Amino acid sequence: MTDFLNYLVNGISLGGTYALIALGFVVVFKATEVVNFAHGSLLVLGGYVIARLAGDVPFVVAVLLGCLVAAVGAVLVERLYSWRLRDSNVNALAILTIGIDILLITELTRRFGPDILPTGDPWGNAVVDLGIAKIAQARLVGIGVTAVLLVAFFVAFKYSSWGIAMRAGAEDGEAAALMGVRRGRVTMTAWAVAGVLAAVAAVFLCAFPTPGIDASVRQTALRAFPAAILGGLDSTAGAVVGGLAIGIAEAMTGGYGVRLAGGNLNDVVPYLVMLVVLLVRPSGLLGTRELTRV
Amino acid sequence: MSETATLPATAVPAQAQRRRRVRPSALARIGLIALLAVLPLYIDVGLLTIGLFAMAAVVAAIGLTILVGAAGQLSLAHAFFLAVGAYGYAYFAGSAGVAGASSATGLGLDPLLAAVLAVLVAGFVGLLFSPIASRLRGIYLGVASLSLVFIGEFLYENVRSVTGGFNGRAAPPFSLFGWEFTDANTLVVAGVPFGRFEKLWELFLIVLVLSYLFANNVLRGRMGRAMQTMRDSEVAAAVMGVDVRRTKAGVFVLSSMYAGLGGVMVALAFGRLTPSYFSLALSIGFLAAIVVGGLGSVGGAAVGAFFVTAGPLLITRYSSSLPFISASGSGGYDGGKAAALLYGLAVVLVVLFEPGGLAGLGQRLTGRRTARVLAPAPLTGSSKPEESS
Numbered sequence: 001m002t003d004f005l006n007y008l009v010n011g012i013s014l015g016g017t018y019a020l021i022a023l024g025f026v027v028v029f030k031a032t033e034v035v036n037f038a039h040g041s042l043l044v045l046g047g048y049v050i051a052r053l054a055g056d057v058p059f060v061v062a063v064l065l066g067c068l069v070a071a072v073g074a075v076l077v078e079r080l081y082s083w084r085l086r087d088s089n090v091n092a093l094a095i096l097t098i099g100i101d102i103l104l105i106t107e108l109t110r111r112f113g114p115d116i117l118p119t120g121d122p123w124g125n126a127v128v129d130l131g132i133a134k135i136a137q138a139r140l141v142g143i144g145v146t147a148v149l150l151v152a153f154f155v156a157f158k159y160s161s162w163g164i165a166m167r168a169g170a171e172d173g174e175a176a177a178l179m180g181v182r183r184g185r186v187t188m189t190a191w192a193v194a195g196v197l198a199a200v201a202a203v204f205l206c207a208f209p210t211p212g213i214d215a216s217v218r219q220t221a222l223r224a225f226p227a228a229i230l231g232g233l234d235s236t237a238g239a240v241v242g243g244l245a246i247g248i249a250e251a252m253t254g255g256y257g258v259r260l261a262g263g264n265l266n267d268v269v270p271y272l273v274m275l276v277v278l279l280v281r282p283s284g285l286l287g288t289r290e291l292t293r294v
Numbered sequence: 295m296s297e298t299a300t301l302p303a304t305a306v307p308a309q310a311q312r313r314r315r316v317r318p319s320a321l322a323r324i325g326l327i328a329l330l331a332v333l334p335l336y337i338d339v340g341l342l343t344i345g346l347f348a349m350a351a352v353v354a355a356i357g358l359t360i361l362v363g364a365a366g367q368l369s370l371a372h373a374f375f376l377a378v379g380a381y382g383y384a385y386f387a388g389s390a391g392v393a394g395a396s397s398a399t400g401l402g403l404d405p406l407l408a409a410v411l412a413v414l415v416a417g418f419v420g421l422l423f424s425p426i427a428s429r430l431r432g433i434y435l436g437v438a439s440l441s442l443v444f445i446g447e448f449l450y451e452n453v454r455s456v457t458g459g460f461n462g463r464a465a466p467p468f469s470l471f472g473w474e475f476t477d478a479n480t481l482v483v484a485g486v487p488f489g490r491f492e493k494l495w496e497l498f499l500i501v502l503v504l505s506y507l508f509a510n511n512v513l514r515g516r517m518g519r520a521m522q523t524m525r526d527s528e529v530a531a532a533v534m535g536v537d538v539r540r541t542k543a544g545v546f547v548l549s550s551m552y553a554g555l556g557g558v559m560v561a562l563a564f565g566r567l568t569p570s571y572f573s574l575a576l577s578i579g580f581l582a583a584i585v586v587g588g589l590g591s592v593g594g595a596a597v598g599a600f601f602v603t604a605g606p607l608l609i610t611r612y613s614s615s616l617p618f619i620s621a622s623g624s625g626g627y628d629g630g631k632a633a634a635l636l637y638g639l640a641v642v643l644v645v646l647f648e649p650g651g652l653a654g655l656g657q658r659l660t661g662r663r664t665a666r667v668l669a670p671a672p673l674t675g676s677s678k679p680e681e682s683s
Contacts, residue, residue, distance in 0.1 A: 035433045035436065035437065080642075080646070081646075083646075084646050084647075085645070085646065090433050091362075091366065091368050091433070091436075092645055092649065094368060094433060094436060095368075095581065095585050095641065095645055096641070096642060096645040096646070098578060098581060098582070098641065099582070099585075099638050099639070099640075099641030099642040099645060100638070100642060101578075101638075102578060102582065102634055102635075102637065102638030102641065103635060103638035103639060103642070106631050106634040106635050106638060107635070109631070110627065110631055222440070222444075222574075225437050225440060226437070226441065228437075229434060229437045229438065233433070233434065265448075267444070267448060268441075268444055268445050268447075268448040271440070271441030271444050271445055272441070272445065274438065274441055275426060275438065275441055278426060278429070278430060278434070278438055279425070279426055279429070282429040282430050282434065283434070284434075
């Protein structure tokens with residue numbers, strides 16, 4: 001039972017981080033119909049800035065600057081495609097982001113070299129005993145920060161004029177534009193939000209017990225893609241549900257050591273869960289079903 | 295390009311005109327093939343190996359351009375199907391009781407039979423994925439196909455009896471009716487000894503030409519037109535009598551078989567298979583290749599795959615005499631990174647400025663227009679024409 005609670009708490013913390021990444025992915029998709037394959041690289045970019053600044057400036061400043069750089073990076077991607085490719089085929093946009101991803105991750109891999117950089121977070125390797133389960137302090141903070149960010153996001157999404165404008169744009173871009181919604185500004189904000197969420201996720205993805213950040217964190221970040229797909233690409237709530245589901249599934253299979261053919265399954269469990277769910281619900285758990293009008 | 299045959303019969307004057315213009319390009323192609331055929335007489339083994347990898351990649355890329363370019367199904371799973379072909383060949387042809395460190399076993403079949411079986415198995419695995427593929431639209435499929443790469447990576451390391459685990463396994467050399475493609479029975483052609491690489495070169499060239507012709511014929515036939523209609527609108531395709539689900543399954547099978555064949559060629563060229571080769575980067579490289587070449591164009595895929603595969607190897611080989619390129623591991627831009635930056639940049643530029651890729655660029659430069667059905671995928675064409683303001 002203790003084991004179970006331990007795994008559950010760790011799964012929730014991991015899932016929360018996945019939810020942050022997936023949410024950025026979904027926000028971008030909702031606002032612009034772009035599936036951003038460069039999202040993992042943007043996360044590494046934010047993490048890289050934070051890790052490079054660690055020690056020179058206070059941690060909070062480093063994180064803020066990391067968020068800023070990731071947000072600026074994301075907005076640049078947005079500017080690049082909307083410069084020439086607005087209203088294009090989704091596959092073309094996805095391929096463009098793959099090209100950007102190649103550029104970004106190659107340069108970041110070169111800059112990291114063989115090093116694994118610590119993010120310089122203040123929690124170190126402290127462990128908190130919750131009574132029912134033990135958890136690394138960094139992960140506990142991660143759950144808290146994630147919860148605050150998610151609530152803030154959903155409040156903003158529902159009540160702020162940006163949120164309303166974005167939802168209007170997602171519903172019917174042309175009508176929204178006619179009503180005075182500035183689509184360019186709305187989509188730029190959406191991309192910036194995605195960048196910020198990714199940079200924050202990088203901190204907690206690379207905190208203890210993970211040794212630090214290097215370019216391979218992108219692989220871990222990619223596991224948030226199944227989370228987004230699982231929940232439904234156009235559902236913000238789905239991103240959170242999917243993130244938690246994937247995180248808990250991964251922590252459970254890892255914790256109980258579920259093995260298949262001699263290997264530990266936890267690395268591939270997100271993808272297996274996604275495939276099974278997609279077989280039953282092709283638009284994800286909470287995604288909008290695609291209707292075809294003839 | 296010899297698009298002549300596909301023009302509608304009504305366009306007779308244009309066709310006649312085009313036929314005159316096509317002839318030099320057909321001659322150029324035959325010349326290119328002849329040149330490639332005699333190349334082993336002149337270049338060293340290092341370049342030959344690079345060429346073998348490039349040819350394997352071209353075959354696989356042709357499969358991907360049919361799937362992504364012609365049929366519009368975004369797939370990042372190509373590396374996985376390549377691995378199925380490669381490991382499949384090694385398993386079928388490998389001898390049963392291999393002694394030593396490797397735990398990999400095999401069935402000890404005839405290499406030719408093993409190669410054919412490996413390609414069929416790759417196609418079958420593509421068929422197994424098609425229930426998922428045919429239910430998913432567009433971008434969901436792209437992300438879902440990612441999962442195959444990662445599930446594959448897990449399997450390569452863990453199904454040791456087939457793959458040999460992390461350290462990989464050897465792939466047995468090819469032989470045709472008892473005639474081995476090894477250095478053992480070296481032929482001498484025009485004073486040049488034909489060993490393993492030279493023989494494989496000629497074999498690969500034949501396979502490549504056949505794959506190329508076959509793909510072009512498929513794209514121009516009934517199936518190709520069905521795929522292109524499906525790409526442009528599934529509803530319209532269904533209304534026109536195209537069985538969308540079957541077409542999707544068919545194109546997945548065909549594309550995986552091409553990937554499997556490419557995988558077999560990789561196994562033969564390498565002689566050894568390791569899991570790290572079949573990573574996500576390989577899939578992304580193939581995607582970059584077909585985008586740069588021009589989606590849906592078989593010739594473009596060939597050129598693109600050549601650049602993406604041979605580029606890093608050539609840059610590494612000549613790194614000492616190229617500016618800005620540093621040795622591997624020195625923290626600078628080594629061959630692999632320089633080439634990755636180049637093709638990443640190429641993908642971005644192509645999508646932004648020349649959606650037809652190199653094929654489109656070539657057509658523009660030579661002033662030729664293809665028939666509408668064969669035009670490269672409308673990369674930037676609006677998916678929702680009624681919404682473009």
